[in-house]
Structure formats: structure tokens, C-alpha cells
Amino acid sequence: MTTHEYVIEAEALRRRYAGGFEALAGISFAVARGEIFALLGTNGAGKTSTVELLEGLTAPDGGRVRVLGHDPYRERAAVRPRIGVMLQEGGFPSDLTVAETARMWAGCTTGARPTRQALELVGLAERSGVRVKQLSGGERRRLDLALALLGRPEVLFLDEPTTGLDAEGRRDTWRLVRALQEGGTTVLLTTHYLEEAESLADRLAIMHRGRIVTAGTPAEVTAERPARIRFALPEEVPPGRLPLSLKAAAEGRRIEIRTHRLQESLGELLLWARESDVRLEGLDARSASLEEAFLDIAIAQTETAGV
Structure with missing residues (x-):
């Protein structure tokens, strides 16, 4: 995609407030x-700081912004x-x-x-x-x-x-x-x-x-985050009977499996359950949601910052 097809462009955008607080530290993105x-x-x-710069309410302290090919603040x-x-x-x-x-x-x-x-x-x-x-x-x-x-x-x-x-x-x-x-x-x-x-x-x-x-x-x-499979085992079936390859985490009878190979892991689980004559109660399998990805990112960034 060439540059002229973008109607919003932000390059190395920076914004600082009084006291030296840096609200934007050089972000770049484009919208087609x-x-x-x-x-x-x-x-x-x-x-909000980003949107204010794109709307032309103030000029950036560094970087470049274009909306419809123009500087939204100066033009x-x-x-x-x-x-x-x-x-x-x-x-x-x-x-x-x-x-x-x-x-x-x-x-x-x-x-x-x-x-x-x-x-x-x-x-x-x-x-x-x-x-x-x-x-x-x-x-x-x-x-x-x-x-x-x-x-x-x-x-x-x-x-x-x-x-x-x-x-x-x-x-x-x-x-x-x-x-x-x-x-x-x-x-x-x-x-x-x-x-x-x-x-x-x-x-x-x-x-x-x-x-x-x-x-x-x-x-x-x-897609960068693992999918999850959740279910409960019957009282008489210990979590240790599950295939080790599934790397299941147990909390009492409740089981959670996190995997980047959802179809394969689910197939292996269902095959084991059929062969072992085990009923998986409340079985729920789904890809990662945006909410899960967002929370993972927020937690990781906070830990990296040492907060």
C-alpha cells in the first residue's frame, strides 16, 4: 500500500506536558x-493525546502527523x-x-x-x-x-x-x-x-x-495468545490420568489447558475421554479473546516497568 492511500499518518509522534511528563513517546501508525x-x-x-493531535487541537512536540494529506494543526x-x-x-x-x-x-x-x-x-x-x-x-x-x-x-x-x-x-x-x-x-x-x-x-x-x-x-x-480448554473431571477421575502432553493445570476438579494448537489439543483430549470412558463436564474450548490479549499485554508491560 502506498503512502497516498493513507488518510491518517502518524510518524514518531511525541507529546509532553508541563513538568516533563511524556504522554506519547514516538508512536507511528497509519490508517487507510x-x-x-x-x-x-x-x-x-x-x-486521548493521540486523538487530540490528529484532530489538530494542538501541535506535537516531535514527529509528524498528516490527515487527508495535511498537517491538521497548521493547515x-x-x-x-x-x-x-x-x-x-x-x-x-x-x-x-x-x-x-x-x-x-x-x-x-x-x-x-x-x-x-x-x-x-x-x-x-x-x-x-x-x-x-x-x-x-x-x-x-x-x-x-x-x-x-x-x-x-x-x-x-x-x-x-x-x-x-x-x-x-x-x-x-x-x-x-x-x-x-x-x-x-x-x-x-x-x-x-x-x-x-x-x-x-x-x-x-x-x-x-x-x-x-x-x-x-x-x-x-x-493469535499471539494461547487458546484455552476448560472442563471438570468426575470425582473418581484424578487429573493425573490426563495425557501429559496436554500440560493441564488443575484446581480441584476444574481443569484448564492453554494451547497454541487448539484443534489438535482438543482432538487429543476428546479421544482420551472416549477411550477412557470419561465424561468431561462443562467442556468449553475457545480461541483467545481480545480481552485476554489486552489483559496479558497490560500485565506484562506493568511487570516490565517494575510497577
Whole structure:
């Protein structure tokens, strides 16, 4: 893939705050046109600092950033009309209605779509006459998203977009994000919901203490971690009867096997159970999840830092 196919580029990006705290320590990544890219990390990992630089809210202390081929800070006028930004907290006047807030925002947006259409996209059209202060937390997040979509953005920045939404609202938002992608919108997403990143992202990066510690597709990131097989043995069957090659860990009757060869290990286990006439209770076999990979990475990085 050549450079001009990327709509977001960060090279050796650094950001420092007062007192010398380095929030970003030279991160590099790129996002292709039409891609959904997720930034993950614990609190303080540097996600928000990264997004602020990409949005052009401040200049980096080192490195280079380009959005749609422009420096988003120095060439803000060329970038701002082409991007949409959904912040963690919109901070809109609480006494305005939903419709009034959308019209106010549309007046500051180049080529804004009809406000009714934006509200329909996020399921708020029927709440247009309600004051912002009367909205639930989830409805406010939907309003934040509607305003980010007013300008029909080529690049959409979503900072924790489904915080405060119930399960149905979260799924509705996922469907909308996928539809936007199908229409050609590039999405950069930060989220604490690992299921969200696993479901939506084409690629992702996991950050820790201002650095990217791993990146790739969700499948590539999880493939580095072992799958697991869990079950319980009958009371009369000691764990020592299990094949040694499975390297099973026992806690009472509960057994866990971690393996990078899930199909082979599961086949060996089932063959042993059949030949030994043993019933495996509560058998559960699955590949590593993104959550497991994330936690493993966070623990490893913390131990490496000596915390």
C-alpha cells in the first residue's frame, strides 16, 4: 500500500506536558481510506493525546502527523471541514432542545446535512423537542454522534462513542458505524469496550504508557495468545490420568489447558475421554479473546516497568 492511500499518518509522534511528563513517546501508525482503526489502552496510555493531535487541537512536540494529506494543526482550515469529531463529552447548552442544538451546530458546519436526517441516523428524531438537560446519558452520546455526522465527514474520530449506551444502543451505533464505512468514511475509534473493537475494527493498536506495544488485525493480535480448554473431571477421575502432553493445570476438579494448537489439543483430549470412558463436564474450548490479549499485554508491560 502506498503512502497516498493513507488518510491518517502518524510518524514518531511525541507529546509532553508541563513538568516533563511524556504522554506519547514516538508512536507511528497509519490508517487507510475506508478503514476502521481502533486505539486501545488503559487510562493514561496516551489515546486521548493521540486523538487530540490528529484532530489538530494542538501541535506535537516531535514527529509528524498528516490527515487527508495535511498537517491538521497548521493547515486546520483544509482539514476541519472534512472531518467529524465525537468527543467524550460534548458540553452543549443544557437549556437548548435537541433540534436547537443540532441547528446551532449545523450553522458552524460546512455543507451540513439536514439536521433532521442527522438525528434520524442516531435514533433521536422523536426527541428533537426535548431539552438537552432532560436527555439520558446514552441519548447525549447519540446527540454527540449526530453532530459529528452533520458535515458528512470523510474521516470520523470517535472517542468512546458508546459510553453510557445500553446493549441495544451500542449495537445500533455499531451498525451505523459499519454503514458509514460502507459509504467510504474512515473511522478512528477509541474505546474501553474490547468487544466493540473486536467487532468493528479492521485493525487496532494497543497502547501502554505512551507507546504502541502491539498492532494488527484483531485476529493477528489474539493469535499471539494461547487458546484455552476448560472442563471438570468426575470425582473418581484424578487429573493425573490426563495425557501429559496436554500440560493441564488443575484446581480441584476444574481443569484448564492453554494451547497454541487448539484443534489438535482438543482432538487429543476428546479421544482420551472416549477411550477412557470419561465424561468431561462443562467442556468449553475457545480461541483467545481480545480481552485476554489486552489483559496479558497490560500485565506484562506493568511487570516490565517494575510497577
